Every structure is written in structure tokens, then in C-alpha cells.
Amino acid sequence: MCGICLLTLTYNIIIYHMRGFLVIGNKATTGPFSLKNIPGAGRMDILCRCISQAIFLSHSIRESMEVYLLLLGNPNPPRVVKIRSDELRGMSPDERSVAGLIRKALKFKAREKWTETNSGVFISKKDLIGLLEELSSFYRIYYMREDGKDLRKLAGKMKNPLFVLGDHLGVKKEDEKVILQFAEDIVSISKLSLMAEQCITIANYELDRAAQ
């Protein structure tokens, strides 16, 4: 097989496998915070659990997974923290470990382009529109909302899905309008109102089963 074909094939395989989550932290701090009070940093604990539940398996890390946190709290909103599982080093699944890497990322000067702050951790000052413009060039965007279509029925057809969901405060109406401009569909995980990280665990589970 020629080099170009191999490259194309490899590229296609990589594309097929990618999966992402974007979680909106409505009050999540964009400044320094204490690891002794992670919930006090605008419920950063929720975002830490989202990363942990999205990325980690037992004793291993999922391949080809990206998690984006849009931090909208004071003092410097917006900030986006990106985690790329394939390059991630030095993170454990406990909240304090994840929070430590987010806190470190927030110490860097954020620009429009991504700045790597740790292996597999990046920061930028993109807003929701800018971020979704970038993501939608590669991912198919799905908005998670309780009244959406049952994810179980759609999971088998999804290629390179990236799910957008809110924290404990949900998603503001103006943000929802933006998301819906980019979203392929609205999907629902459960008829119960679950925590964000539970939605992520279940989405991974349904996609894993659909791919088997």
C-alpha cells in the first residue's frame, strides 16, 4: 500500500473513533481557587467528575476522547479547558487531581489559539460560538437535553459525536440558541434528571455497546 493510502486509511480510522463532550460551567471560576473547596469554585467539582467519568476506565484511559470545559465564572470569562485523552499524563480520576490540572491551566495566559499547559491539557479564551465553529468542522454536535430523542436509538449511527451539556444550572437560553445552530440533533439520556457526569458515563456506555 502506498504511503498516501496508508495515511488516508489511518486518518479515517482516527476520525471514526473520536468522541467528545463539552460541558458548560455557568459559574465555574476562571481564576485561582483552593483545592480544599472545589465546589466553592463555581461547582468546579462537577466539571472534574465530568472529565474523570469521560476519560477513565478501570486502570486505563479511553483512547481518542476529548473533553472541553467552557468556564463562564469570574474573573476572566470565557475560558475553555481542553483534555485530550491520548496525550494526557499525570492525572488520576479523583476530583482533587483533576482540579489541580485545571487550576494549573488557569494560571497560563489564554489566547484564541490553544496553549498546552500540561501534557494533554490546553487552554484558550474562545467563547461558545468560536469553540463550536472549531469543533463542528470535525465533530457532529449533539445537544443533550431531557426532552430529546433517546440516545439508545441513535447511538449506532453516530460518527465522531460531541455532546454538549450543562452543569447543575443547565444551559442558558442564549447559549442554547447558539448550540442549536450547530447541533445535528437533541438527544436524551434518561427520563430522570441526572447529574452531568452520569449523562457522560451513560453516553459512553451506549456508544460502546453500539460499536460492539
Added chain:
Amino acid sequence: MCGICLLTLTYNIIIYHMRGFLVIGNKATTGPFSLKNIPGAGRMDILCRCISQAIFLSHSIRESMEVYLLLLGNPNPPRVVKIRSDELRGMSPDERSVAGLIRKALKFKAREKWTETNSGVFISKKDLIGLLEELSSFYRIYYMREDGKDLRKLAGKMKNPLFVLGDHLGVKKEDEKVILQFAEDIVSISKLSLMAEQCITIANYELDRAAQ
């Protein structure tokens, strides 16, 4: 309807709705520990996430849920911490909050019978056999193991299920022998090796769907 019938009906409804998880913490400390290093307490962080993911919904607590943690680490094994969701007060879903209540429970003198250490939190010094003898008088015990039967296919038939699973170290062979004496069946959540709290989230999800 007469009082006795109403009582019976209520009792049946309550019985039908109960659900439980027992997580074995192979090295989880049974003594004092620091909230600054929860993973260092024999991976107590895993057990905290198991409670959090089992008990909490977004902005609410699941009804009729019990979580049992069997702590087998030094210096005083065994200890069992029981969480009853219906009576639980003062717990948030973050690891530090959950760990704070476990730490408080471990300061109490543990006996064979349950001692309440906080509203909805109890401690005892039961071992695995004693605990399963008590639980099996009410619950149907299911052992979670990767090579078990697909939970999705069984969820609709389960009444008062209690799932037994291990932490990052799994379940020791001698403990597995004990569990299998009490277990109705062996169930599997996923073909992937998931973290304990992910198994709990997914079990709740499948049981919720089966009950709809």
C-alpha cells in the same frame, strides 16, 4: 381500605422499590485519614464516588437506595459504612463531602449492630459473611463481574436487587466464594473494564429504564 391492607400495600410498594450496592474496599482505611489525600486512604476516593453516583440525581437524592462500603484496610478491619438515601442529610456529591461523613463514621465505636453516626449514615464491624446474611434476608444479591450475564437482559425481572462489586483491586478469591454462596446470579455491565462508580451509574440507568 382497612388499615392492615393499606399497611401491607405500602409495605409491598416499599419492598418493590429498594435497591442497593455493596462495594468492597480492599485497602480502604478503617482509621483516621486526611481529606487532603482521600486516594491515599486506601483509595477511599473510589468509594466516595460510588456513594455519590449511586445516591444523587441532579438537585435531588434517589429514594429507597442503600449503599454499603466494606472497608478492609488497616488498622481496624472489617468496618461497614451504610448509607440510607431516605434519611441522608448534609451530604453533597463531591468526594470531600462524602469522605467527611465516612471519616466521621470511623470515629465511632463499631459494634455488630448498626450505630447511626449521622442522619442516614451507619457503621458496624460486620464481616462479609455477616453482612451478606443480613442483606440476603431482604435483597436479592447479584455479583457484578465482567464475564457475567448482560444486566440489560435481566434488569426488568429484578426486584430488590443489591449488587456486590469490588474497587480497583476487584474481589479477592476468598471473598468471591462467600459472595457466590449468596448470589442469585452474576451480572456484567460492559465488555470494557469500567470503574466501580461507572458500573453503579449504568446499573441504575438500566434498572430505571426497565421500570419505566
